[in-house]
Amino acid sequence: MGFEDMKTTETMTRRGVLRLGGGVAAGVVLGGCGKVRALWPRRGELKPFAVPGGEGIGPVAHVLNRLTWGPGPGDYERVRAMGGTEEEAAAAFVEEQLKPEMIEDGYARAACAPLEAIRQPVPELFEYKPAQLDDELTRRAVIRAVHSERQLYEVMVGFWSDHFNIDASKLDCQWFKCADDREVIRKHAMGSFREMLKASALSPAMLFYLDGRKNRKDGDADRPNENYARELLELHTMGVGGGYSQEDVMEAARCLTGWTVTGREVKFGIGRVYFDARGHDDGRKVVLGAEIPAGGGAGDLDRLLDILMGHEATGKFLAEKLCRHFIADEPPSGAVAVVAEAFRASGGGIREMLRALFGTEEFRAARGVKIKRPFHFVVSALRATGSVTTAGGGVKRALRVMGHVPFHYPTPEGPAVEGSAWLATLLHRWDFAAKLTDGGIGCSRNEPEKLVRCAGGVGGVLGHCFGRRATVEEVAAAESVAEPVALALAAPAFQVY
Amino acid sequence: MLVNVFLRGGADGLHLVPPVGDDAYYRARPGLAVKAGEALRLTDYFGLHPDLGPLHGIYQAGELAVAHQCGTADETRSHFSAEDYVNHGGLEGGGWIGRFLHRTRDPEDGPLTAVSIGSGVSDALRGVAAVAMRSLEEFTIPDRDPALRGQLGAMYARAGGVLGAAGASTLRALERIESVRKGGGVSGGVVEAGYGDDGFSGGLRLLARLIRARAGLRAATIELGGWDSHFAQTTLTSGLMPMLARGLAAFRRDLGGLMGEVHVVVTTEFGRRVAENVSAGTDHGRAGVCFAMGGGVRGGRVLSDWPKGGIGADILEGPGDLPVRMPLHHGLTAVLKRIRPEVSGEAVFPGLEPGELDW
Numbered sequence: 001m002g003f004e005d006m007k008t009t010e011t012m013t014r015r016g017v018l019r020l021g022g023g024v025a026a027g028v029v030l031g032g033c034g035k036v037r038a039l040w041p042r043r044g045e046l047k048p049f050a051v052p053g054g055e056g057i058g059p060v061a062h063v064l065n066r067l068t069w070g071p072g073p074g075d076y077e078r079v080r081a082m083g084g085t086e087e088e089a090a091a092a093f094v095e096e097q098l099k100p101e102m103i104e105d106g107y108a109r110a111a112c113a114p115l116e117a118i119r120q121p122v123p124e125l126f127e128y129k130p131a132q133l134d135d136e137l138t139r140r141a142v143i144r145a146v147h148s149e150r151q152l153y154e155v156m157v158g159f160w161s162d163h164f165n166i167d168a169s170k171l172d173c174q175w176f177k178c179a180d181d182r183e184v185i186r187k188h189a190m191g192s193f194r195e196m197l198k199a200s201a202l203s204p205a206m207l208f209y210l211d212g213r214k215n216r217k218d219g220d221a222d223r224p225n226e227n228y229a230r231e232l233l234e235l236h237t238m239g240v241g242g243g244y245s246q247e248d249v250m251e252a253a254r255c256l257t258g259w260t261v262t263g264r265e266v267k268f269g270i271g272r273v274y275f276d277a278r279g280h281d282d283g284r285k286v287v288l289g290a291e292i293p294a295g296g297g298a299g300d301l302d303r304l305l306d307i308l309m310g311h312e313a314t315g316k317f318l319a320e321k322l323c324r325h326f327i328a329d330e331p332p333s334g335a336v337a338v339v340a341e342a343f344r345a346s347g348g349g350i351r352e353m354l355r356a357l358f359g360t361e362e363f364r365a366a367r368g369v370k371i372k373r374p375f376h377f378v379v380s381a382l383r384a385t386g387s388v389t390t391a392g393g394g395v396k397r398a399l400r401v402m403g404h405v406p407f408h409y410p411t412p413e414g415p416a417v418e419g420s421a422w423l424a425t426l427l428h429r430w431d432f433a434a435k436l437t438d439g440g441i442g443c444s445r446n447e448p449e450k451l452v453r454c455a456g457g458v459g460g461v462l463g464h465c466f467g468r469r470a471t472v473e474e475v476a477a478a479e480s481v482a483e484p485v486a487l488a489l490a491a492p493a494f495q496v497y
Numbered sequence: 498m499l500v501n502v503f504l505r506g507g508a509d510g511l512h513l514v515p516p517v518g519d520d521a522y523y524r525a526r527p528g529l530a531v532k533a534g535e536a537l538r539l540t541d542y543f544g545l546h547p548d549l550g551p552l553h554g555i556y557q558a559g560e561l562a563v564a565h566q567c568g569t570a571d572e573t574r575s576h577f578s579a580e581d582y583v584n585h586g587g588l589e590g591g592g593w594i595g596r597f598l599h600r601t602r603d604p605e606d607g608p609l610t611a612v613s614i615g616s617g618v619s620d621a622l623r624g625v626a627a628v629a630m631r632s633l634e635e636f637t638i639p640d641r642d643p644a645l646r647g648q649l650g651a652m653y654a655r656a657g658g659v660l661g662a663a664g665a666s667t668l669r670a671l672e673r674i675e676s677v678r679k680g681g682g683v684s685g686g687v688v689e690a691g692y693g694d695d696g697f698s699g700g701l702r703l704l705a706r707l708i709r710a711r712a713g714l715r716a717a718t719i720e721l722g723g724w725d726s727h728f729a730q731t732t733l734t735s736g737l738m739p740m741l742a743r744g745l746a747a748f749r750r751d752l753g754g755l756m757g758e759v760h761v762v763v764t765t766e767f768g769r770r771v772a773e774n775v776s777a778g779t780d781h782g783r784a785g786v787c788f789a790m791g792g793g794v795r796g797g798r799v800l801s802d803w804p805k806g807g808i809g810a811d812i813l814e815g816p817g818d819l820p821v822r823m824p825l826h827h828g829l830t831a832v833l834k835r836i837r838p839e840v841s842g843e844a845v846f847p848g849l850e851p852g853e854l855d856w
Contacts, residue, residue, distance in 0.1 A: 211727050211728050211776060211778075214727075214728050214775070214776040215775075215776075216775065217775070218775070222775040223772070223774045223775055223780075224774075224775070225727055225728060225774055225775060225776050225778070225780070226727075226780050226781075227725075227727040227780075230574075230575070230781075234575055234577070235577075240573065240575055240577055240578055246574065246815060246816060250816070371659075371660070401616065401631065402616060403615070403616025403617050403629075404616075412576070413576065413577045416617070420659050421617065421618075422617065423618075423659065423660070423663035424613070424616075424617055424618045424627070424628055424629035424663075425616070425617075425629070426663050426664060426667045427638065427667050427670075427671060430638050430645075430649065430667075431638045434638060434642075434645065473651075473652075473655065474652070477648040477651065477652060478648075480644055480648060481642055481644045481645050481648055482642040482644070482645075483642060483645070486642075486645065487645060487648060487649070487652075490645070490649055491649070491652050492652055492653055492656035492660045492661070492664065493656075495660060496660070
């Protein structure tokens, strides 16, 4: 076994023992340069599988498209068997995915076991080089999206990572984003929005990314640093035009003064989030017409978040974002109202909002109308081909060239949501499709010829990729090229879902 | 042709082009203000930040003009809204450059008429087929299977709609790029122009290559981001300003005589607050600066309508921001009319008060 990447210490630390243990359990060999050569338990071999045969995308193919990062070989067959009719099967799948904690996920966990730097407690993260943390964080995002059985959960992790966007390359975010990913996003992705909001406000990464840690009032002339307060209202809760004024932003910033975090300037206890009362503006504040009396101290944060949660713009904004994500780029107002009501009734329960959303007629009807963004395209291509991936150089390069590497969007609003904004990347998608199917992506193994056989032929593999029966022209086209799977992945029908 | 350099994040006009003759500026920014002795002279009243040194010579040669107090009608001070407003040229859908290209449509127009250097097409180009490009080398697909390209072309043609258009324009761009790469139509040699080795310089160098290759380029966008200096502004911008200046100066040197046909505008979504904040930075403001370079611009001037008593609290708006006196779209209209005199400002910026800056 190579221990080349244990450069920080010669002795067998707790970290080293864990790495050894984790590696052995997952059957992984760590090669030079920290490259993960996967010998982990082989995923189930490709077996013959049934494919969708409907004229258009049916209910099962539709929920697979929307609640997962893309169907893999055998997914359609498994879900179809969950109910008598397609509608019943689709509904059963929705219920299954709404309870991720009940879904076994051993394979994905084992696949991520070697990525152990990013699991370290916050102060220990600083013993690693940012490049390694960044690499592991990206790999985990891809590996989980590709290999996890808790697909809706992983879709929501992607959604909230964009919503609470943090550019992992800014300052100490290079180390702290790992903690944010697990303590803020992954912990609450299908839980309580109110709790996720507070966790985000007090996340070391967020305090660095939006300068919250520099927001303090020491003297009378000090003006608060409004950066986080503005994005809290504009991007995280009420949305642009949600009805707040410039004054509200400043008053919100006053509420947040004093919260800060230790960074690399200290030797011990890095990443400690604390409230410095001396830097807090303790006067009376008025936010969105609601008064926060003077002397609230650290409690001003909770008061502020409660005011934001209670404002009707917040439920509506979140409902719109969810409907845009799951239904259509122009979110239908009926569905938005239903989801906003679920937000209000449940006090910001994410599962409740999702259950309400998936129950709408608008959701059921909106099939094949959304265009995949690059990350979605790459992950769905890996899933469709049944690839076993370690998300290494080839995958990361593709994401970089298409401009959609996770956690690297520089500005707080996060990457563009509409797929149509990403169509300039078409050429790179064709390139990825061609390389993936002929062994050109070293970190991802698949067997295109076996895939075609198991799908029942060229027509079958197109049906599997498109979620519907392929047209006569599509089959003819796929039969006339050397690699039909490459054509399927590059085709227009695979760019939509 | 038009090149739009977009400074993302809200570049601070008062920092790039400090009003060294204004006492109120120094009072408002005890920490951040650029000392009069260190600024490079533009006029008696305005200086250029020393980190933008390479632009000074271009200004003195009369090929760079500055518009101060320049901005839009968007008052949200939100990156998202303001950048949208700038890209759309008001509250319209579609992009201002897209509308310009559409109005001045050429039968020669092809997939390389509008290019965004980077990984995504700028919203300013919405409304015309445009490609995003980071390098010529990455703009190809492995051709192990020649039939693949033909079949993809047919499939995207059948798909129609926005996907079909994207597929068709990608294939055409691919063909044109490959002929450019093979060296077809590249006139003149490559001069040692002095680019930096950062992404911004790299992007401009690629652009210069496309321009010299006469690949049909009529408009291009490129971004330099990171200007959102809420804290430690001096440090944050001291990395960006040299990149901006060196890149633009090298671009001009690279193009040589062609610079007369290339009209560069440097814009940002808003300027920043006059007073510095508690973190040695500035928050979102209103008016900033806009530069125009090349293409026969009447340079060597700073256009402004500076208040006689300086930028004291009495003339500032909202939480202490510089009011807009030179509408950004007037500056852009003037440049567009130099490229195509027949185009009308109202057509490119519908709903906005027409006008042109005098540069």
